Amino acid sequence: MAKPQPKSAIELGGVPEVLYRLRVEYAQIGRVSMLSHLDMTHYLERTVRRAKLPFAITHGFSPHMKIAFGGALPVGVGGLHEIFDVFLTERVPEEEALRALNEASVPAFPMLSCRYIPRKDTAASVAFPFGVYAVECGVPAAQLQLPQDIEVTREKKGKVKTRTFHVADYLPFEPFALGNLLVFCLQAKPEGSLRPDVLMQHVEGANVQTVMRIAQYAEAPIVDDVRERAQAYAVTCVQRALRDVLPATRMRAGELMSVHTTFQIGGPADLYCVPASVEDVQAVCAACRAYDVPLHVIGCGSNLLVSDAGLRGVVMELGSAFSQVSVEGACVFAQAGATNEAVSQAACAAGLAGYEFASGIPGTVGGAAIMNAGAYDGEFAQVAEEVTCLTPEGQVVTVSHDEACWSYRHSMMDERGYVVLSAKLRLTPDDSAAIQARVDDLTERRTSKQPLEMPSAGSTFKRPEGYFAGKLIQDSGLRGYRIGGAQVSEKHTGFVVNAGGATAADVQALIAHIQRTVREQFGVEIHPEVRMWGF
Incomplete structure (x- = not known):
């Protein structure tokens, strides 16, 4: 005799139950990765109850919450993007449900997102093989x-x-x-x-x-997508490794680079670190090396354009904690975070000449050493005797003038990925008043000819051999030319400025247009001097 089949709610004259399937994404990190899958399911059920969501109940002799879980994690294995599905009898707004779940959970079990999916979608346990x-x-x-x-x-x-x-x-x-x-x-x-x-x-x-x-x-x-996710996770590993080294005030995730660049442009950096000692610098470099995370070193943020999308990896600022300047005889010792203006002032006060050319360069000694900064017939290589650096392998070394291999906007340190910690400059004794007069003259020339009142990265292009980039751009009829918020300066055509609300994409497009126009009109290739990160 055939076994009778159960009747549906419609056949019994009832109203079919309307359920809403809410998929919740969460992370299982830290010590809670030691929970068994059974313990984890019990915890999540209690979280749903504490969140007071209107969950559905199964029918039968042992009614329980209508909930399903994703693929089980072995004990000791954590998860950044785990899932469970809970069926609700009422449609709670996704944002409200997420907020309630997080209020009911603990930090080691953060709820990341909620979204409704079709009731008949693939079961959570086999949806992501x-x-x-x-x-x-x-x-x-x-x-x-x-x-x-x-x-x-x-x-x-x-x-x-x-x-x-x-x-x-x-x-x-x-x-x-x-x-x-x-x-x-x-x-x-x-x-x-x-x-x-x-x-x-x-x-x-x-x-x-x-x-x-x-x-x-x-x-x-797709492997590229996996690599992107893995690189993001590697940054979190760096952050975890540095928690005992840098306080939260000196290590910030998602820091906008627009507040750290003279262009006032740039999206978020994965992690922004501000070390206070050489040992801190070594720790940051070691952590980045351990997880193959890109490391970018910044001073004042001049000569720099950061992508609107932000920057993968770690940005390390050598700023006020590395700004000490001292004088011994004819030598000036300056840490990497000391501004060129501060070094120039200290040299002038000590009656030492030779760094006047850099007094108005908007940057630090570290940046000047890396790119052999120069202006008005002077350059860093003319006065630097040696620089102290941290190698990619974590060793503190002294690099002599000859070993630095300085040339136009180039150095061995830049080529090999060294971090400049300090520099020793050998200058020439002179009368302080005469030195100050030269500084004042250069300052007046800069102020009258350069758009110092507007955000920029400084001079935008390298000098092409036998030409001046600004003159080529001016003769191309590009003075004042604008794309979005980026503009060729009216005051000095060698500068691209942020005329208001400029994006990195605007600046990139303008630079490309300038290069193309100069090439077409004069057959000369001009190349950006500005460093571009995140493109």
Whole structure:
């Protein structure tokens, strides 16, 4: 006899239940990664209850919250983008639901986003079979080798089962390294999945510190997208590594670069660090090196254009904490964050001539050393005896004048990625009044001819051999030419200025137009002197 089938609510004369499926994305980080999947599900259910969301209840002999969870994380593995779906009987605004969930949760379980999805969408547990993992190792990950095959033995109810995993079958692309981070993607399959922690147990010499699932995908991911996510996670690793070195006031995430550049343009930097000592600088450099995170060094933010989209990596400011200037005999010792104006004033007060040319260059000694700054027939290489630097390997070294290999807007330090910490300048004794007179003359010439009253990065183009960039631009009829908020200065055509609300895209487009016009009219190539970050 056939078993009777249960009748629907409509057949029973009732009203079908209307439910709303809310997908919640959350992170499971820090110590809570040690929770089992069962403990985590219980916690999230309690969070929904505490948030007082109108959750639906299942029917039957054991009614419970109608909730479903994403793929389980092994104990000890964290997750940056985990999911669960909860069914609601009322449609609560997404922003309101997110706020209520975060108020009911703890910082180690931040709720990241909420959105409604169709009720019949793929189950959360199998919706994202591709998981991307970043494993922090105790050694550079590039030297590690994944095994070809792994044998896993499990015992259940007295029976021992052994299974062999061919690792390549679960990897949609080749793993890659970011310093000490090993990044790979594992595909979950119907017949079974290879766990990231089990895989790393078979990697010889890895010395695993942490394992984090940094992304999940419904389909095999594009490697460039994975790399972008991994680089963002690497920055968070740098931030974590520096928490005991730099206080929160000296390490800020998402800092707008527009407030740190003389152009007053630029989107957010991933992480902005302000070290207070050489040891702090070494720590920042070491952390960036450990996770292969780009490091950008800034002083006053002159001669710099930062992308509107911001900057991947760490920006390190050598500012007021590195601004000391001292004089001994005919030598001036200046830290990298000392402004050129401050060094010029100190030299003048001590009766030392030779740095007057730099008195109006809007930058620091560190920047002057890196790019061999110059003006009015003077340049940094003419007065520098040596510079003290931090190498990419973390060593403090003294670089002599000859070793610096200075040339027009170039130095060995820039080429090799050195961080300039200080400089020793050898100047010429002279009368202070005569020195000040020369400084005043140069200041008057700058003020009368250059658009110092408007935001800019300074002189925009390098001097082409045999020409002056400003004269070529002027003769091309581009004085005052404007794209968006970026404008060729009316006062000095060698400057691109922020005439109000300029974006980096405006400046880039204007620079390209200037280059093209000069090339077409005079057959001369002109190149930007301004450094461009984030493009």
